[in-house]
Amino acid sequence: MENGDARRLSPAEQHERRRQVIRAYKRGRTRAQIAAEVGLSHTAVTKEIARYEREGATGLAPRRRGRRSGEDRALTAEQEDAVRRIFCDKRPEQLKMEFALWSRAAVMQLIERECGVKLHVRSVGKYLARWGFTPQEPIKKAYEQRPEAVQAWLDAQYPEIEKRAKAEGAEIHWGDETALVNTDVQGRSDAPAGKTPVAYAVGGTRQKLSMIGTVTSQGKTRWMIIDDAFTSDKLIEFLEALIKDAGRKVFLILDNLRVHHSKPVKAWALERKDRIELFYLPSCSPELNPEERLNADLKQAIGSMVPARTKAKLKTAATEHMTRLEQAPDRVMSCFPDPHVKYAA
Numbered sequence: 001m002e003n004g005d006a007r008r009l010s011p012a013e014q015h016e017r018r019r020q021v022i023r024a025y026k027r028g029r030t031r032a033q034i035a036a037e038v039g040l041s042h043t044a045v046t047k048e049i050a051r052y053e054r055e056g057a058t059g060l061a062p063r064r065r066g067r068r069s070g071e072d073r074a075l076t077a078e079q080e081d082a083v084r085r086i087f088c089d090k091r092p093e094q095l096k097m098e099f100a101l102w103s104r105a106a107v108m109q110l111i112e113r114e115c116g117v118k119l120h121v122r123s124v125g126k127y128l129a130r131w132g133f134t135p136q137e138p139i140k141k142a143y144e145q146r147p148e149a150v151q152a153w154l155d156a157q158y159p160e161i162e163k164r165a166k167a168e169g170a171e172i173h174w175g176d177e178t179a180l181v182n183t184d185v186q187g188r189s190d191a192p193a194g195k196t197p198v199a200y201a202v203g204g205t206r207q208k209l210s211m212i213g214t215v216t217s218q219g220k221t222r223w224m225i226i227d228d229a230f231t232s233d234k235l236i237e238f239l240e241a242l243i244k245d246a247g248r249k250v251f252l253i254l255d256n257l258r259v260h261h262s263k264p265v266k267a268w269a270l271e272r273k274d275r276i277e278l279f280y281l282p283s284c285s286p287e288l289n290p291e292e293r294l295n296a297d298l299k300q301a302i303g304s305m306v307p308a309r310t311k312a313k314l315k316t317a318a319t320e321h322m323t324r325l326e327q328a329p330d331r332v333m334s335c336f337p338d339p340h341v342k343y344a345a
Contacts, residue, residue, distance in 0.1 A: 011062035018060040021048045074123070079115045084131055086110060101138060104128065149282040154343055161251060161279055170249040170277075173214035173222070173242070174344065176286075177230055177257070178295035180318055182207040182308045207311040211298065211318060212238045214252065215291050217336050217345050219329025223322050225315055232264040239268070243275045250276045256283050290344055293335035298322065 009017065017038055024034045035045045051059040075083070092099035092106050099106035108124045111117055119127075165172050210230045213223035222245060224238045243250055254260045260280065269278050286292050301321045308314035325331060336345040 015060060015062050018048050018052075021045055022052050022060065025049050025052075074117050074119055075111070075115060075127070079111075079117070080127070080131070083107070083111055083114060086114065087133070145284040146282065150285055150288070153282050153285075153288065157279075158343065161253070165251050168249055170251045171216060171218075171220075171246055172251045172253065172344075173216055173220075173246075174289055174291045175212065175214040175252050175254045176289055176291040176295060177210055177212040177226075178299065180209045180211060180299065180302055180314060182311075182314045207308065207314050209311065209314055209318060211295075211322070213291060213294055213322070214242065215294050215332055215335055217290075217333065219331075219333040221294060221322070221326050221332045223326075225318055225322075227311065227315070230259060232259055232262040235259055235262075235265055236268050239265075239276065243272065249274070251279060252276060253279045253281060253289070255281050255286060255289060287340040288344075290335040290338070290341040293338060293341070294325070294332065297325065297331075297335075 017040060020038045021034055021040065024037060029037070031042055031045050031049070034040075035042045038045070040048075048060075086095070087102060087107065087110070092102060092110075095110070097106060097109060099109075104121045104124045107128065108119055108121055111119055111124065162172065164170070210226040211223055212226065212230065212235065213221060215221050222242055224234075224241065226234050228234070239252070242252070259265065260278070266278070269276055281288050298318065298321055302308075302314070302317055305317055308317055336342065
């Protein structure tokens with residue numbers, strides 16, 4: 001029989017070849033004769049006979065091919081645990097690495113530095129997938145944010161606000177303002193491979209509007225488009241409409257924009273403390289405000305439309321989108337499941 005590569009045979013065929021080898025061996029055939037009859041190399045025949053003598057008939061049974069899970073890995077289990085802990089607890093810059101985020105290249109450098117093992121970037125990707133890590137868009141946080149203030153807000157301050165609101169029958173609103181510009185283009189466009197799509201900029205004057213809005217965990221949104229600068233007078237105008245529309249006391253949570261803390265706004269709220277109270281998030285913590293998601297929804301919608309060439313058209317587009325949101329409480333409530341604002345749901 002012509003010698004062939006037994007690795008290309010199926011497990012069943014390999015099993016039968018092994019049985020043929022052992023039957024011939026028991027008949028007293030030499031290894032060279034067996035190799036010629038069965039179609040295996042002399043080395044392969046010798047290995048099969050040795051396995052039979054060592055393990056008996058069970059040694060002939062088909063076995064799983066390839067490397068066993070966890071065998072011959074470049075990193076030991078202890079090294080993997082150490083790298084995972086560093087990955088989860090530290091940012092690259094804290095380790096004096098020239099990376100802003102944990103990419104495969106950054107992890108590759110970390111492994112080489114901590115374990116003395118140089119891996120290919122593709123192998124690093126396999127380790128990350130095995131550890132359950134996936135590429136994700138990071139949430140932005142300011143360097144000036146104080147973690148202890150954020151924790152105090154989550155553990156004590158907001159639960160107290162929530163408790164008071166329930167006791168007083170008040171409605172909690174989360175407020176913020178955002179800027180809309182007619183030159184913003186967001187999102188992606190499908191195009192033939194190798195042909196980058198083009199987004200044409202609006203000619204003429206750049207148009208800008210502002211919007212102040214609030215959301216509640218019950219799916220309500222209240223908003224006002226502002227043509228001019230966002231001032232204390234504009235905020236007070238919005239707050240007057242808000243408490244009139246709410247029909248009950250409002251607890252309004254804002255960020256720390258200067259106009260939110262202005263003397264006219266605080267004086268106005270103090271005179272109406274039976275109808276509205278203002279509270280403030282920890283400094284530099286926009287991720288804690290669900291209304292930020294509403295702003296992102298609006299900007300995404302405006303950025304995906306044909307650019308508005310005039311302020312009037314920009315205002316119309318924003319008004320139409322916000323009107324639709326106002327009539328879609330489920331979509332407004334989708335601002336709250338995000339892990340960073342789930343506490344407010």
